[in-house]
Amino acid sequence: MNELFNDVDLKACQEALDDCCPHPGDDQLELQEKEEEEDINQSNCNHVDSLLSLEGYLQLLSSQTENMLEVSLLEDIQVTTSSRGRDPSSSHHNISLTQTLCHCFSPHDATLLRTDYPTQSNAETRHLQRQEAFPQSSSNTTNPESLLHGSNLTGLFSAADIRNLMAHDDNFDEIKLMSLALEEGFDPIEVSQLFEEPDSNLGLLLNSSHSTTSYSVCSEGAVGYSSDDKSVSSHGLGAVGGHSQEHSKYGHVEYPGDSECTREATLEQFLHNHTYNQLPSQAASTLEHQQQMWMEKPNERCHNSTDTNLSSDERHAKALRIPFLVDEIVSMPVDSFNTMLVKNHLTDTQVSLLRDIRRRGKNKVAAQNCRKRKLNAILNLEEDVCNLQTQKESLKKEHAQCSRSISQMKQKLNNLYRDIFSRLRDDQGRPVNPCQYVIHCSSDGRVFIIPKHLVKSEQKQDNEKEQRQK
């Protein structure tokens, strides 16, 4: 009897079909609820498995029918049940299906769906397409036309304005630069006079902070600073102090003892508004004051706008008379950088600033690349979402098609089942109740009609055995 249940059970197969493929009405609801791709995939796999098993079963049933046609000479239906004291091993009904299974049912009616999932777009190709060459540095450009000379803004700011600016600018760097100015050989008296006698230095302050004309003013006899617009522009905005590359690459530049020039370079730091390091209120008030000043003399602002394009590092470097381009400082190899530091006999402050400039420059490029990578990652994820949505729609269509096919096959199976039972008769010629019996096909080709309660009891025993073995 156990062997019997290792064979194909038509009814169980149908129930399994019901489990894996609900009725069309339920199917619709399920489709709405299932939104995850895995679920749909799994469901489709189940459907395909069901189709395979169903098709296999139908093939078996068909072949058994043929065997029956060949072997069985029985024309009558002989139904024997265990209730009549027969051998339990033969408690099933021995049936000749010569007539009943002549009912035409081709296994080929079952359409085995092939799942050709849409192939995802080649991620690697897409990735390559997305790849962009990350610029390793973004050098600013200087408009040569803006390098105007000779704009003296003396008198543009009042003494009160300057004091206001000084009062608001408590930037540590600026204070440090003040001390540096003294360290670097500025006359303390001159430096202090800049605060005490703003009127006498206003023009100088403004020249240095908002205009490249300071180069021309202080470059008389100077080697390190070039007033040549072409030279400056050819180096880009990264030119610190207008150092000419023709003279020496990474070379040290001797500075003249021009006190006006050095003072100008230092004082530029005081006028430069480092709002970044200020409290918002301080920055706002200082900025506002400066904007008011600029509004009063728009022409001067225009003519002296070049210097404001310098980055803070470039201004710092210029203030400390570091004769190298920021781009050079950043991009040169570390060995060249260290050699440059040694050969140029720079002060500790200059070395420190150079290292900071290099570190910040490197980090700036790294941040740019990092943001581009992040942007690309976001774009890739968005593309993945689109692809998955497309795949989801395709799977939904496939799922619906599988469901329709399974419904059709279930209908055919039911028809076949009913047809078989409609032709079955017991030994008394009465119709066999399909609610009490099931059709069972054994692996050896025999077809049995067995009572349902036997199937259930045997199934329980089998399950218990399996559990014990586990």
Next chain:
DNA sequence: TTGCAGTGTCATACC
């Protein structure tokens, strides 16, 4: 004025 995107910088972790 507010919101947002872009950018520079710093701190930190990692290589």
Next chain:
DNA sequence: AGGGTATGACACTGC
């Protein structure tokens, strides 16, 4: 150990 890189967080700026 020092330098470079990656990245989150923050502040600033311009639109």
